[in-house]
Amino acid sequence: MQVDIIIAGFGGQGVLFAGQLLAYAAMDNGYHVTWYPSYGPEMRGGTANCTVIIADEEIGAPVVGSPQVLLAMNRPSLDKYESSVKPDGFLIINSSIIDRPVVRKDVHVINVPANEIAEKIGDKRMTNMVMLGALLANLPLLSIETIVSELRAHLPERHQKLIPANIRALTEGARFQLEPV
Amino acid sequence: MQVDIIIAGFGGQGVLFAGQLLAYAAMDNGYHVTWYPSYGPEMRGGTANCTVIIADEEIGAPVVGSPQVLLAMNRPSLDKYESSVKPDGFLIINSSIIDRPVVRKDVHVINVPANEIAEKIGDKRMTNMVMLGALLANLPLLSIETIVSELRAHLPERHQKLIPANIRALTEGARFQLEPV
Amino acid sequence: MAKELLKGNVAIAEAAVRYGLEAYFGYPITPQTEMLEYLSKRMPELGRVFVQAESELGAVNMVYGAACTGARVMTSSSSPGISLMMEGLSYIAGTELPAVLVDVMRGGPGLGNIAPSQQDYNQITHGGGHGDYYPIVLAPASIQEAIDYIGLAFDLSEKYRSLAVLLIDGSLGQMMEPAELPEMQPVRAAYPHWAARGATGRGRIVHTSIYLNPIEQEKTNFRILSRWREVQANEVRFKEYYLDDAEYAIIAFGTAGRVALSAVRAARAAGIKVGLLRPITLAPFPGNAVRELAKRVQSLLVVEMNNGQMVDDVLANIHDQTPVEFYGRPGGNVPLADEILAEIERIVKGKLTLNGHPRDRWLDRMLTKS
Amino acid sequence: MAKELLKGNVAIAEAAVRYGLEAYFGYPITPQTEMLEYLSKRMPELGRVFVQAESELGAVNMVYGAACTGARVMTSSSSPGISLMMEGLSYIAGTELPAVLVDVMRGGPGLGNIAPSQQDYNQITHGGGHGDYYPIVLAPASIQEAIDYIGLAFDLSEKYRSLAVLLIDGSLGQMMEPAELPEMQPVRAAYPHWAARGATGRGRIVHTSIYLNPIEQEKTNFRILSRWREVQANEVRFKEYYLDDAEYAIIAFGTAGRVALSAVRAARAAGIKVGLLRPITLAPFPGNAVRELAKRVQSLLVVEMNNGQMVDDVLANIHDQTPVEFYGRPGGNVPLADEILAEIERIVKGKLTLNGHPRDRWLDRMLTKS
Amino acid sequence: MDMLGEETIVYERPATLTDLSSHYCPGCTHGIAHRLAAEVLDEMNFRERTIGVASVGCSVFAYNYFNFDFVQAPHGRAPAMATGVKRVLPDRIVFTYQGDGDLASIGMGEIVAAAARGENITVIFINNANYGMTGGQMAPTTLPGQVTTSSPTGRDIEVAGFPIRVSEMLSSLDGAAYVVRRSLHDPKNIRLAKKAIRAAFEVQARGLGFSMVELLSTCPTNWGMTPVDAIHWLETKMLPYYPVGDYKVGPAVAEIKI
Amino acid sequence: MDMLGEETIVYERPATLTDLSSHYCPGCTHGIAHRLAAEVLDEMNFRERTIGVASVGCSVFAYNYFNFDFVQAPHGRAPAMATGVKRVLPDRIVFTYQGDGDLASIGMGEIVAAAARGENITVIFINNANYGMTGGQMAPTTLPGQVTTSSPTGRDIEVAGFPIRVSEMLSSLDGAAYVVRRSLHDPKNIRLAKKAIRAAFEVQARGLGFSMVELLSTCPTNWGMTPVDAIHWLETKMLPYYPVGDYKVGPAVAEIKI
Amino acid sequence: MPPKGRIEVNEKYCKACGLCVEECPQEVIGLAANRINAKGYHPAELINAGCTGCGICAIVCPEAAIAVYREIAKVKEPGA
Amino acid sequence: MPPKGRIEVNEKYCKACGLCVEECPQEVIGLAANRINAKGYHPAELINAGCTGCGICAIVCPEAAIAVYREIAKVKEPGA
Numbered sequence A, B: 001m002q003v004d005i006i007i008a009g010f011g012g013q014g015v016l017f018a019g020q021l022l023a024y025a026a027m028d029n030g031y032h033v034t035w036y037p038s039y040g041p042e043m044r045g046g047t048a049n050c051t052v053i054i055a056d057e058e059i060g061a062p063v064v065g066s067p068q069v070l071l072a073m074n075r076p077s078l079d080k081y082e083s084s085v086k087p088d089g090f091l092i093i094n095s096s097i098i099d100r101p102v103v104r105k106d107v108h109v110i111n112v113p114a115n116e117i118a119e120k121i122g123d124k125r126m127t128n129m130v131m132l133g134a135l136l137a138n139l140p141l142l143s144i145e146t147i148v149s150e151l152r153a154h155l156p157e158r159h160q161k162l163i164p165a166n167i168r169a170l171t172e173g174a175r176f177q178l179e180p181v
Numbered sequence C, D: 001m002a003k004e005l006l007k008g009n010v011a012i013a014e015a016a017v018r019y020g021l022e023a024y025f026g027y028p029i030t031p032q033t034e035m036l037e038y039l040s041k042r043m044p045e046l047g048r049v050f051v052q053a054e055s056e057l058g059a060v061n062m063v064y065g066a067a068c069t070g071a072r073v074m075t076s077s078s079s080p081g082i083s084l085m086m087e088g089l090s091y092i093a094g095t096e097l098p099a100v101l102v103d104v105m106r107g108g109p110g111l112g113n114i115a116p117s118q119q120d121y122n123q124i125t126h127g128g129g130h131g132d133y134y135p136i137v138l139a140p141a142s143i144q145e146a147i148d149y150i151g152l153a154f155d156l157s158e159k160y161r162s163l164a165v166l167l168i169d170g171s172l173g174q175m176m177e178p179a180e181l182p183e184m185q186p187v188r189a190a191y192p193h194w195a196a197r198g199a200t201g202r203g204r205i206v207h208t209s210i211y212l213n214p215i216e217q218e219k220t221n222f223r224i225l226s227r228w229r230e231v232q233a234n235e236v237r238f239k240e241y242y243l244d245d246a247e248y249a250i251i252a253f254g255t256a257g258r259v260a261l262s263a264v265r266a267a268r269a270a271g272i273k274v275g276l277l278r279p280i281t282l283a284p285f286p287g288n289a290v291r292e293l294a295k296r297v298q299s300l301l302v303v304e305m306n307n308g309q310m311v312d313d314v315l316a317n318i319h320d321q322t323p324v325e326f327y328g329r330p331g332g333n334v335p336l337a338d339e340i341l342a343e344i345e346r347i348v349k350g351k352l353t354l355n356g357h358p359r360d361r362w363l364d365r366m367l368t369k370s
Numbered sequence E, F: 001m002d003m004l005g006e007e008t009i010v011y012e013r014p015a016t017l018t019d020l021s022s023h024y025c026p027g028c029t030h031g032i033a034h035r036l037a038a039e040v041l042d043e044m045n046f047r048e049r050t051i052g053v054a055s056v057g058c059s060v061f062a063y064n065y066f067n068f069d070f071v072q073a074p075h076g077r078a079p080a081m082a083t084g085v086k087r088v089l090p091d092r093i094v095f096t097y098q099g100d101g102d103l104a105s106i107g108m109g110e111i112v113a114a115a116a117r118g119e120n121i122t123v124i125f126i127n128n129a130n131y132g133m134t135g136g137q138m139a140p141t142t143l144p145g146q147v148t149t150s151s152p153t154g155r156d157i158e159v160a161g162f163p164i165r166v167s168e169m170l171s172s173l174d175g176a177a178y179v180v181r182r183s184l185h186d187p188k189n190i191r192l193a194k195k196a197i198r199a200a201f202e203v204q205a206r207g208l209g210f211s212m213v214e215l216l217s218t219c220p221t222n223w224g225m226t227p228v229d230a231i232h233w234l235e236t237k238m239l240p241y242y243p244v245g246d247y248k249v250g251p252a253v254a255e256i257k258i
Numbered sequence G, H: 001m002p003p004k005g006r007i008e009v010n011e012k013y014c015k016a017c018g019l020c021v022e023e024c025p026q027e028v029i030g031l032a033a034n035r036i037n038a039k040g041y042h043p044a045e046l047i048n049a050g051c052t053g054c055g056i057c058a059i060v061c062p063e064a065a066i067a068v069y070r071e072i073a074k075v076k077e078p079g080a
């Protein structure tokens, strides 16, 4: 078993941290895991993405050409990676700011108005957690509880008070069910 | 035909220049020639020597292990090179300051009190020319006249006035005949 | 100790600390800067030496000085910075001192980019500095290996009074992976007999690399080479995957090696009997293992993140008639497992040649592709 | 022009001037300093550029700047100084600019000594700087060749927008020999289209080696490698001596090559059918010629003034079963013709092996000797 | 806004800047320095005879923004590279654009040598008290106590030493004709900075020797501040340590009227 | 000479000098500098805790003459190497011995950085206005008009720039605790030089930071003069350009009484 | 009466750093709250009347994003 | 009366640079005309009486070749 996930968005959208949470959770659940960041050719104010691979045997390549899962936080990420997702893979879309439909017909698309939900929760920074919730719901590998305990373990002291909001974001996100292709 | 000559002495004894004169003369007489300086492992105030190779075909190695001719201007040079001279080779010795006899029995030794002769001529700097004269007399490859014309060509302007003294030194040196082994 | 999720650069730094690193000197450069940043905090905490040098020239010469005292000392940098260290590395080698260098390679030549590459294989393994010298070069392919081999680098470096280099590409420096750090080990208490630490109660000790007399220099060259032969005899390391029944084999190190492993698994799933030999020591190169392997398989595929550098060491060790093919991605590109799988499929199809250089055939293929 | 008795360093400098050198930047280091000293007088006389740089780092980067303007430009140094240039050379290569470097090698590693050596063969030919790049390396063996090849270096460098290195050992720099200088040629009047000389009446020209996007960097790597293949196809040069009927052959370059020639002559005089192949271009290496030669002779002897570096390129090109032996003198020692003759006699006696590395057998012999 | 009647252009983007949007972080005053250089070169009508030398730092891509010939130097070596260009083309205007890590740390040897040689080039030196590009490490110019990613508990002068005041130091060299420090933190100082850049290029055009304008500049990203707060930090923390002023104005230079 | 009656030793070769005859040219004042360092270290009883750092120049073999631990640095990098030694062994006395080519040309980056860091080392800096070891090329310290093998018509300041006054320059750095220039041309100045060397080591022993003693020194061989003429040239030509004096004496240093 | 001016912000360049907002002596610049440019920034714009065309915003703009215009004062008729 | 002194030149080190000769205030040092040391130099030596043991020669000697001795002035007997 090996699942390759790419999480991509603007710098500042919490892309790298969302990936790390997945990686911590995978590790603590006994999986092999790699987390690999990449910043794109732009240096500043550009896009950021990370590749998380979760497997039950030693992981070879930490980078992948065709992920099973793409978590697209913004439009450039969708443009860049849409075509690479494996057939039958998952495309989790931040529909709040991605203003075009997915073209691929052979993948599962989950549209999540993540910004709006986060704003509703009252904290724009929760967008990544909403998306992560959607991912977990559709890829039943790791539970939301695991992620929450990783949050407790790895959120810096001063952010611990945000955990309830995080939980809400994850839960709200998890309500987005797979739409059949 | 190839003749390998090592000229060795203290820095300042005119060792390198004597070698260059030989090299110029050889070139102008249509020979192949190489002149190769070496300063020994001491950096300052040490010994200096050069290897001059004169040949009638393209010269390979510019350094030699066993020269046919050694022109030893001082004792360390004799100590260093005596054993390397080819059997039947020539050992031209500055007997003014070399205070030991040659040990080798299979080489031709020419003892030249070069310092004294030079001082008699009135210019200590002529020591190298005396030695060179002795070399030319015993190795009839290049004439004294050739050397003199090289002196005219290559002595810096301000030293041209020393040419008569140089000629005397060369001539005096040339009087030292081969002593049979 | 339990596994932690660790970033490569930080893992190496903390592992070095636990293996008794006494002094670190470095200069920022992506993608290794986290090592310097981490140690800027960690070393002073422990009362150990951290200096951000004025440049890589400064750093390598601070390492040189500290190495003279017998201390466990290290620096790290990335490609352009490593080039600046060449003079200093040659001096350290010529003075027969142990010292450890971590090179997190990026795309080049020149300023290039900050993406992962293996373009400095030749520079590091075949002497980018002047004079004959022989660094020990270790190439981990995971963060656990990076942790383990930084310790090994110290040990080998000190055992053979030699430079040891941990050579990784930017992706290993940047990625996170679960790994176990060693227990904290105490800093050494006793120093080697040659350590210059002040001539208390003894004659002086001098460390220099100058031997004006060529015969003395030659003796030194022979001494260094003799030590190197011991290293070659004792310290060759590599890992084998699926080679027992392999009809084809890949040779690749570091990240290229682990990507190749994915491709090998995919090929095996498709019924292709392919295996992988992953050199751990790039120097000494596992030449015998490669030679023996070449005798057993139908063809070899060398994969690197460069224009083909290690492939020459592979070729040099194959005196028989096994065809060798090459696949490389220079410039900061990490090959995908699929690309390597396609190469495996290609070599399985056969029609390989022994003529010409695999690099030439590869470049032709790449140029027609693009 | 008539032959003159010329010192190597001076001959190269004056030849460079006559071949249209527009700017020289250098830093003193024995045994190449006469080049700098000579040009400090000569260049200003002609109204051309001479700068004594603050260091070799300064020098190579001044060269880099001047090369951007399309000028014929050069620097020279010796081993430790060359190591300091590695970053700059990699940048020049990455920017695809022509520039010429003269390296007058001395004994190493480290400070070593000022005696002649060939210990930087790998550093120069196999990329001492980071990243994939390919300098053209020319190895003259006489002062006449040094004169001729400095001109060739400029031409090739400009033709292929590549670094070109004139690689000699200290003895060629220091010795005198009759040679003929070229006629004075005019400095160029027209500059290449890529020359950055001020954007008068045109858009800007930028010279950089940074390609943040790995795909762009890879394209650059491919472009550089493609040019290199042209060089390999067109510019291999070597000289052959007594090879027509040879049963044994020596391969040696530069001063080692000319010493070997003496040994070959002595061996021929003793009836041994031995010849010499002397590479002129060390890069591109005359691999095909070596391969063909190996097929014709009973054994090969490689002679170098180092611990055995080119020997690996020889071995890499021999896919058949010809035994190769090595003889080297590192550390600033010039082998004597007699030593090489003794080696010839040894290989004629036979009992050579194909197993193991010639370097190992050589070191064993050297260590038992001393 | 409504259109005005007959109007005059008070300020326009300088022609010499390309139309590329910059890669600098919002509010980073690197951009102001670029703009000033472009304005001056436009005013002096020097575009066609200028060759810029970019260094390694956030301004590595400076060449993207100026519409004249540009070359890009290894980290710290811009003055050497500029020397190579200028010596071959003495009638061109050659300038380097360097950060404080580049110029005052790895490149100290080159800048001192160029200044001592009286190299007839202009240096625009951006002092932002840290290494911007690599993520905010300590630079030679980092203030005592300043927290950076490689001085996590604040620059400890006992261990990491003291900041270098580059203008003061270089002004001791006879070869330096014009060495001044300016700041980019408010309109008045920006105007003075522009005048200084103009003077520096004038010095070069007249062949008077080495000229350098040090510019105090912000790095909001790595300082961890908003652009406006960064301006304030520059003014209150950096300015006292790095006073603006004319550190060297050679006699022939003093006659230049801008 | 006749033996005296009961006598006292006025001067003896310092114990810390080895009994090797030096490789320096006759009359070269490198030898005086060596002797002074040895005398001072003997007087301070520091032999067993001193580690010297030789540079590349005529003094490359300095390690042969001192009977304590010594290491030898690449050209110009002695301050960095000394930093490595000193940081690991902070209670040892570490000094570099560097020529002007080494320190002020190729090694400028390292000396400025060490001084700025306030590195607690001592630098003995031999200014002999040329590169001695390589045969007398122009150094950064070569005087205007001075003929050397690489300024054959005399140093032309238009092309080769101006000499660097290193002590003056380094004294602008806050990390420098003690920076002085002395000369080795006569007994009085030699005595003052010795005092300065003593003070510099004292500064280090007290942990006060970077100390440097620049010593004007002769190079009879490459200047093409007798030793006595060289002394005269130093006094008449070099001294006016390089005035002896205390360029930086930090407040804590001023309290040291020698 | 102060001169009348206006600015044009080239939104392609603006990064919403706010320096012009901060420095405008007339306090007539703001960041467009409801509009973002291609890079995702809320560009600066004139939010009030009163611009004098003093040029200060342009002087402090790191992106050279602002062009400034000023009305030419009517030349007083002779005799007026 | 000036103090009485003497010097010993360790000829192994002396390179006949003449600095001691030049600087000796009593002008009592010369280079041995007829003698050379192992390195070929005519070593310095006292050539006249009058050395005061001032030590100046040792201070200027680059080779640390000179040792200087001075007679201990007879302590005046009490009452003298």
Ligand SMILES: Cc1ncc(C[n+]2csc(CCOP(=O)(O)OP(=O)(O)O)c2C)c(N)n1
Pocket: C027, C028, C029, C030, C056, C080, C081, C084, E056, E057, E058, E059, E075, E098, E099, E100, E101, E102, E103, E126, E128, E130, E131, E132, E133, E134, E139
């Ligand atoms: C030889 C070398 N060492 C290190 C680096 C990494 N590096 C790139 S930019 C930089 C620092 C730039 O800081 P500064 O010069 O202050 O410019 P800023 O980004 O602050 O404007 C460093 C260390 C490099 N590219 N090359």
Ligand SMILES: Cc1ncc(C[n+]2csc(CCOP(=O)(O)OP(=O)(O)O)c2C)c(N)n1
Pocket: D027, D028, D029, D030, D056, D080, D081, D084, F056, F057, F058, F059, F075, F098, F099, F100, F101, F102, F103, F126, F128, F130, F131, F132, F133, F134, F139
């Ligand atoms: C990297 C490098 N460049 C150049 C040299 C050659 N070199 C040796 S000594 C020297 C100059 C020494 O001059 P200085 O430092 O003034 O010392 P001095 O001999 O005058 O005492 C040079 C350039 C070298 N050894 N290494």
Ligand code: SF4
Pocket: A044, E023, E024, E025, E027, E028, E029, E030, E058, E128, E132, E133, E218, E219, E220, E221, E222
């Ligand atoms: S990192 Fe700092 S210096 Fe670099 S662009 Fe951003 S704000 Fe400017």
Ligand code: SF4
Pocket: B044, F023, F024, F025, F027, F028, F029, F030, F058, F128, F132, F133, F218, F219, F220, F221, F222
């Ligand atoms: S060359 Fe000059 S500095 Fe060197 S030892 Fe001789 S006199 Fe002294």
Ligand code: SF4
Pocket: G005, G006, G007, G023, G024, G025, G026, G027, G028, G029, G050, G051, G052, G053, G054, G055, G056, G057, G058, G068
């Ligand atoms: S021109 Fe002056 S008044 Fe108008 S917006 Fe700009 S700063 Fe404000």
Ligand code: SF4
Pocket: E027, G009, G013, G014, G015, G016, G017, G018, G019, G020, G021, G043, G044, G057, G060, G061, G062, G063, G064, G065, G066
């Ligand atoms: S100063 Fe420039 S970049 Fe900043 S908000 Fe104003 S217009 Fe935009």
Ligand code: SF4
Pocket: H005, H006, H007, H023, H024, H025, H026, H027, H028, H029, H050, H051, H052, H053, H054, H055, H056, H057, H058, H068
């Ligand atoms: S001690 Fe004084 S008087 Fe005696 S020889 Fe020396 S300098 Fe002359």
Ligand code: SF4
Pocket: F027, H009, H013, H014, H015, H016, H017, H018, H019, H020, H021, H043, H044, H057, H060, H061, H062, H063, H064, H065, H066
């Ligand atoms: S000063 Fe010293 S070396 Fe010179 S002559 Fe006198 S004793 Fe000899």
Ligand SMILES: [Mg+2]
Pocket: E057, E099, E100, E101, E126, E127, E128, E129, E130, E131, E132, E139
């Ligand atoms: Mg900066």
Ligand SMILES: [Mg+2]
Pocket: F057, F099, F100, F101, F126, F127, F128, F129, F130, F131, F132, F139
């Ligand atoms: Mg000097």
